[in-house]
Amino acid sequence: MRIAISQLNLHIGNFEGNLAKMLAAVESAKNQQADLICFPEQSVCGYPARDFFEFDDFINRCMHSIEELCKASYGIGIIVGSPTKNPIALGKNLHNSAFVLYNGKVLGVQHKALLPTYDIFDEYRYFEPATEFKTIEFKGKRIALVICEDIWNLGNENPLYTICPLDEMMPEKPDFIVNISASPFDYVQAETRIGIVRTNVLQYKIPMFYVNMVGGQTDVIFDGGSLVVSPDGSVFDEMPYFVECLKVYDLEEVMSPLSTGKGNEQQKDKIKLIHDALVLGIRDYFQKLGFKKAILGLSGGIDSAVTAVLATEALGAENVRVLLMPSQFSSGHSVDDARQLAENLGIQYDIVAIKPMYDAFETALAQQFAGQPFNVTEENIQARVRGTLLMAMSNKFGNILLNTTNKSEMSVGYGTLYGDMCGGLAVLGDVYKTEIYELVKYINTLPLGKNGAPAVIPQNSIIKPPSAELRPGQKDTDSLPPYEELDPLLFHYIECRKGPNELIAMGFDEALVKRVLRMVNINEFKREQAAPVIRISTKAFGMGRRMPIVGKYLS
């Protein structure tokens, strides 16, 4: 039996586009003599479709795509994911389902039982879990068909669920497992995912065909890396990350012990993965919203430099435009460094000094502000003048503003709401400052300059101390701990959810712990209005981290 895996980049709610991609893949698989083709979870509608699920019309359109695929299933089995209506009055209205289509008929439907409801996931909001588990016969073989999380209750120290769908199916002696997934990227996920798939295969001693989605959906990035794992737990094949892919596998070959060691596992370099995820995240955000051109502010620092590079990789130099907006407090070399980067990348830049607007605000408010000292207010006015200039360019020319805030700043609220926090997408909002330095090193090895030159980011941007340059001689360390101290503490608080006592027990300074946790917690109101953040870690700001704004805890 020849089994095709089709790792596709799907688009939420784009029924025509998703169907066209799947029909093309079916044709291609047929041409390669495949018996069966497997598409990702909820491939008809894209993932996560969120509250679109509350519209009957949306579910009906999913069903229409299933019907069309059914018509295309003559001579080839199709496994495809879709929401379906729950026929029973009790419980949630929908199931998260996998169809097996063949010769114009529905051979079987299996619903998902383990519904992830944590971090970015909200599946219990919409779906009733499966209570029946049956294998599906196809061309003389029995398929154990499961959906994404259904296999994640095995090999887990702290299982989130009380049942294990494959355990329920095993009495029917299936020949192989098909798992259709929408498993999002973070920089450790590919490793974890292989571990879970292998644990399942070793438990049941039959091969698994695991198909994952690829592509960016605003904040959430799907990385692909679909897997074929032989009964002995060896990786027969791992598909590439971040690109679409169609391959056909011979079941007998996958079953054969000779296959051991043939594995085609991808390299898992954290910084390269983050880089590739961010480029895809930007590209898909623009492509799926129907935009081409980006704009951003270039300060001469590394955050905006990295954002400009990633945007250029994603959209092409001709589609990226930058503004250099020096203030009276900007150092002379800031403009030079920014200009150098723009020239290295070959992107259009304009220099617009912010002093005239800043002065106009100070004059307009002179009466109200009489006798008040210069403080964060004036710093924020400068940041908001920049935000307004960038948004004006965005509005006039249709360039979407990219936000350049990093995760360290976003955590402690070191940024101006409606100022440097403006933008449609926060490219680096899940990347700590110390990780951005690593990203810079990696980027500077890439041939991204004119004529393929490396080192596009000027050395001076890298070595100078980080500064917002909003008052004379300002440095980030005036109001924040050094990033080498701050970032590990933030990581353990945000990603690992360690409380204050645990952090102090780990050796973090008590005063620092209290100060930093307070900064994180009292700035929830800012993050509430932040641009969506491309998620690259196990805990990004946004839908995956839901904190009360008026919460008094640790504040």
Add this chain to the structure above:
Amino acid sequence: MRIAISQLNLHIGNFEGNLAKMLAAVESAKNQQADLICFPEQSVCGYPARDFFEFDDFINRCMHSIEELCKASYGIGIIVGSPTKNPIALGKNLHNSAFVLYNGKVLGVQHKALLPTYDIFDEYRYFEPATEFKTIEFKGKRIALVICEDIWNLGNENPLYTICPLDEMMPEKPDFIVNISASPFDYVQAETRIGIVRTNVLQYKIPMFYVNMVGGQTDVIFDGGSLVVSPDGSVFDEMPYFVECLKVYDLEEVMSPLSTGKGNEQQKDKIKLIHDALVLGIRDYFQKLGFKKAILGLSGGIDSAVTAVLATEALGAENVRVLLMPSQFSSGHSVDDARQLAENLGIQYDIVAIKPMYDAFETALAQQFAGQPFNVTEENIQARVRGTLLMAMSNKFGNILLNTTNKSEMSVGYGTLYGDMCGGLAVLGDVYKTEIYELVKYINTLPLGKNGAPAVIPQNSIIKPPSAELRPGQKDTDSLPPYEELDPLLFHYIECRKGPNELIAMGFDEALVKRVLRMVNINEFKREQAAPVIRISTKAFGMGRRMPIVGKYLS
């Protein structure tokens, strides 16, 4: 047996404050010879605590409060809600629990079984549902103890769950039901809630003591309205809305058929309820964040007028400051109307013309904008200059900016991101424009002016056609359908989740449906960065409505 209901305004994560309130209520109930006092769901930590639940330390602090209440339970039973750790490895780590404490001991613990996971609710994200149901004996009576949603699977056309906790408890022949709730306000909820409580009481023929929380938690408002319902389904008492309350009831009196008709049901006038909810929402947002003073922009239109009135009611005239920021396109009477309102309310106002800043931006971008016509860019610059002025005042003087956007505008994206969408709290973001007119009528009956004069909102603000005044002679109807047509369509799309075909079948014009649904859907990116909205309807923007940004559906 004498049973006290303590309807409290609790604060998320404010363990000391919440405990102090409960201990004071216990003292007061003891003084009134109560045998038992009932507090709302999750009263130790406030509701909804969201991802604070992921911190062990947070749960430990909840347990500490339970211990302190236990110590206070000598001579009085205490029913109180708290998250608890799930001792079983499988499943979620926590339960949502109700404790019965008495004489320093835990008499019983009942976990919640029906975990709301829809709209603003995320309970399945944290909690494992109860599978055991036992009544709890207290002073010779059997209590059927349930938590909020546990009674919502009865009398529901489309039940979300597959079990019914009270059904499981009835074989033990309980004497009465206690339901501890955190049931949030919307303008139909009080009616619905009474219906559900009555349906349960009539089903089981024993009385119910239903205690609800009160208070604002940023977006979500709890309205109180705690209930005592006699076995014949009659309302023995309904506590007031939006205020704390402690009352002691005699069980025998509640049981007696003579009680029929003694009901003390509150009036349920939609516009008054909305008004009261918004005032409480503002007051609690400030109080719980530790702020006193508000600022907002007053345009002369009704949205900012209503916001100013509500803020004045919530915070006092001495704590509300407004800016009048005329543009070159503002009509003369706009400033007059705004000034009149400020004078009627006795709040401080300043007039700051925006032309100098606007001109500075136009000059700074003259080279880039050369040859480009005046368009939405210039309108947005004006709105952003206003936002920057308001935020500068906010930063300098510590006045929190209130946002004045209404739900109609927010739906169709008729507002400037980082401009008139600025603010810490969107007071009217869940109130349609047509409802704001009703609110104005109601407000103008209230004695809110100097010396208790009514009609604080000037007639001229009410009768003039709505306009953003961002270009000469502009009216909202230049780019939007009239609000009388727009709002019902939005209501059926947003609140009732009717799809395009259903809306057309209802009689809405097909072209209008397509145009409006597209406007709603393509503006998700703006709402993603909007201020939190005080929720007054069954479907508000924010956590209760989760839509993909790159979703192509109906866009």
